[in-house]
Amino acid sequence: MSDDRRLQVLRAIVQDYVATSEPVGSKALLERHRLGVSAATVRNDMAALEEDGLIAAPHTSAGRIPTDAGYRLFVDRLSGIKPMSRAEKSAIRTFLDQSVDLDDVVDRTARLLASLTQQVAVMQYPSLSxxxxxxxxxxxxxxxxxxxxxxxxxxxxxxxxxxxxxxxxxxxxxxxxxxxxxxxxxxxxxxxxxxxxxxxxxxxxxxxxxxxxxxxxxxxxxxxxxxEQREERVVLAGTSNLARTGVDAGDLGVVLEALEQHVVLLRLLESLDPVERDAVAVRIGAENPHAGLQSTSVVTTTYGSGGVAGLGVLGPTRMDYPSTMAAVRAVARYVSEILDQ
CATH class of the missing domain: 3.30.390.10 (Enolase-like, N-terminal domain)
Known part of the structure; x- marks a missing residue:
């Protein structure tokens, strides 16, 4: 099995599972994607992906779903963050340009990110330090x-x-x-x-x-x-999205409890390596250091001159990573422009 074809099959499984929330079988892959190979070949490819720990069967005789490692490979192999449409960019700029002060900028940004991604948006107030x-x-x-x-x-x-x-x-x-x-x-x-x-x-x-x-x-x-010493603050928006976007009911209470601990969120937002500031970072599942967030993925970046603070979104590992990364990056850039005026 070629690595390129294996990645193509993995990408198709991720896309279908994100779209449908249902395990993906070989028949569905052939019907929805032009893979150019036989059903037997797809089944062999899926068996190899499962052996490598990139997909798994949630129960017997089911299709397959991506594992955290599968999502990680998918994100790492993205050729680039897809640009947002002109209309989306214009809407972002118009909404944020209506801000009247810093508090309004932060509030609008968090609500905008939650709306664009249908995830929980997290935004840190600009750090005085x-x-x-x-x-x-x-x-x-x-x-x-x-x-x-x-x-x-x-x-x-x-x-x-x-x-x-x-x-x-x-x-x-x-x-x-x-x-x-x-x-x-x-x-x-x-x-x-x-x-x-x-x-x-x-x-x-x-x-x-x-x-x-x-x-x-x-x-x-x-x-x-x-x-003057001030407590660093974060603002949340879209917490109710957790119940609609795929966080397992058994994990929901743990995730909500973690979100109440703002120090946890601050550590997530501040943990970008300095050389990676302005980049978009993705932490998937167990890559999150806090146990309460290991059923989620967190997509973050920095904003402002020199990366004075962070913003991002948190949601289930079954996330539309390309669109979410594009939204986080675009919003961060517009916020930076507003604050640098």
Missing amino acids: RSTVRHVELVPLGIDRAMVVLILSSGRVEQRVVELAQDPADAAGQQLLGELRARINAVTDGQVLGEATAQLSSLPEEFPAADRPSVQAIITSLTDLLR
Whole structure:
């Protein structure tokens, strides 16, 4: 048996089983696919695939279904991720372009992925640990107050109101805020948060003594924002799809329990090798490190400049891998474009 023909038979079994959820027999393969060989040859090919652990019989006298190893070979031999249609791409862009802030981007992205794939969508909020400073703005608010606005590469915007020792709205105050804004951005632009914090410590000493209380108040507030520790968060959408897309009823409760543990999902999304960031990773069955997810497949990638966070979908191993991988990749690219604007 040639390797090419064996892969052709395996591909046909995977496609039919994903489409029908029924074990696939040799007769059905010959009827649905132009394999160009006899029924006896197909049966021999299937016997060899079963011996290699790539397909299995769920019960006696049944057709065959792919094993985790069979799905893995199928995914590894994909010639490429099929592109989405122009209409699909336009719909994705239109839907995400309507987002009004970061929370809305994350919520819309998760719901969109769940809808496109009919799986459970998982999206990590942009990680502060990998974000860099894009811009710092200082806005006068009144006689003795100013707002410090921190804009990160991830699209996250943080702000805090600071009480000052002088009026930031008069000529001297505006000049001070302008000079301080320029110096802050000069030393923090493009820096990861830890490095940006270190760059700010000596700035108050560079200003006249009369201005230092106000400068120190702003620097302290900004430093607090940069150092602020926040729990990493993930958003889920489409959990109800698990009951419709083929997760065995006996495994459903275990999978749902795992999904409630966001630390498990964060580890999945953050476990891409740095050299593989921007690639689409597929973990099938037992390849998932958490026992509760070993009846599922997880398709993930990163988004944002430098791969600041991850997104993906989770569903049964009986998954339409080419379409799911295409959707995950396309959505990640559009989200990245939105956040990089």
